[in-house]
Amino acid sequence: MQPEISDHIFYSFLTGGLCASSSTTSTTTTSSFYPFAIEDTVSQEKALAAQRNHKEAERRRRERINSHLNKLRKLLSCNSKTDKATLLAKVVQRVKELKQETLQITDETLPSETDEISVLNSEDSSSNEDGRIIFKVSFCCEDRPDLLQDLMETLESLQMETIFADLTTVGGRSRNVLVVAADKEHHGVESVQFLQNALKSLLERSSKSVMMGHGGGGGGERLKRRRALDHIIMV
Amino acid sequence: MQPEISDHIFYSFLTGGLCASSSTTSTTTTSSFYPFAIEDTVSQEKALAAQRNHKEAERRRRERINSHLNKLRKLLSCNSKTDKATLLAKVVQRVKELKQETLQITDETLPSETDEISVLNSEDSSSNEDGRIIFKVSFCCEDRPDLLQDLMETLESLQMETIFADLTTVGGRSRNVLVVAADKEHHGVESVQFLQNALKSLLERSSKSVMMGHGGGGGGERLKRRRALDHIIMV
DNA sequence: TAACACACGTGACAC
DNA sequence: TGTGTCACGTGTGTT
Secondary structure (H helix, E strand, C coil): CHHHHHHHHHHHHHCCCCCCCHHHHHHHHHHCCCCCCHHHHHHHHHHHHHHHHHHHHHHHHHHHHHHHHHHHHHHCCCCCCCCHHHHHHHHHHHHHHHHHHHHHHHHHCCCCCCCEEEEEECCCHHHHCCCEEEEEEEEEEECCCCHHHHHHHHHHHCCEEEEEEEEEEECCEEEEEEEEEEECCCCCCCHHHHHHHHHHHHHHHHHHCCCCHHHCCCCCCCCCCCCCCCECEEC | CHHHHHHHHHHHHHCCCCCCCHHHHHHHHHHCCCCCCHHHHHHHHHHHHHHHHHHHHHHHHHHHHHHHHHHHHHHCCCCCCCCHHHHHHHHHHHHHHHHHHHHHHHHHCCCCCCCEEEEEECCCHHHHCCCEEEEEEEEEEECCCCHHHHHHHHHHHCCEEEEEEEEEEECCEEEEEEEEEEECCCCCCCHHHHHHHHHHHHHHHHHHCCCCCCCCCCCCCCCCCCCCCCECEEC
């Protein structure tokens, strides 16, 4: 290792601080006592030009990378003095977040192919303080025009208040996520059963029902699902 | 420039290929003719250790950066041989895409505070070929329980078929985007007016209507909008 | 060979 | 003070 470096340095010294490629080292050591032989001058010039190109190419490469890093800084609204490493860490995090976010919207909110019902007692402790029980309701079923109305009537008959509702229907299937509140006067934890049963009958009505009237003008083939969303939020 | 490098190289040669910091250069040049004076040996060792630390710190820094870059490679499912620069370019693009995507979902689909109606003749030429005119309808208004039903009845009375619907209601306001098709037998381009008028009366009914019954159990204050979505898609 | 990309060690600067 | 970050030039491998 050391002799290589010594050679290298010696040659560098002769060429005025710029290193030639190590492959020419032998030639150089020979010619170093007969400096500026014509062939060597030519090859030195070539090598010099090569090093120069190399240097500039590397500079351009650095600039390219840094320019992209600066773009990322702007996109994440980071200070221009943010560390390269921490910047990249933030970028990784951001990409993960955004990926999951869009995935959640496109996938989790889309209805499943099979009918499903899920009623959960909300574990949010803060919502249990005000004398109400919070349930999170979620179900998938075949869509029909009066599903929403039926659902509301069902909840009303159970004396439950809809705090939040997320109803997604695509390609004839519907996914419904609701957060409902029930007075502790009328309801206990066992009301989960009431809800489940009510939803079950709702789904049964759904599966027997016909599909939305305006859906199939022409052929009978089922329309392909579109990757688009349609929302109703109630708060 | 050149003399600096020469000094640098000279010292490098003395220290066996490892460079000391330039601040010690003067000391070194003086001591180089009286090698290994005790104080200098000590300071050399210190400098050497410093350089060593520096070297390793830099190595760790590089590793940190590269590890993040590799994470990004995985997140974008890029080949491990993908260029740093092009990788970062892809990351920039991806972040932009995802940002816009979520922005579109969260903002564009959210209802505006003011009532709005927009009816456009779809410029999609392919949809005009099959003897039907395609309209893109979009409006924002105050939400009410029977808005959806009214909307459907309105479109039915106009003999228009809903190809796609995106209904978003949040915080008591509703945004509705629909793509409707009309037979050329019954409709022309001027039907845009019919649609607009029908929607106008729909909105007027909406603004006079009461808000959804189950919304305000406790205080009268308007519930803050939640950043969540609720969809109904019809195809 | 030439062009390109990468890791490395180093000097400089900041806190 | 040292500890961390950056840009640079260079050696080396790959295409």
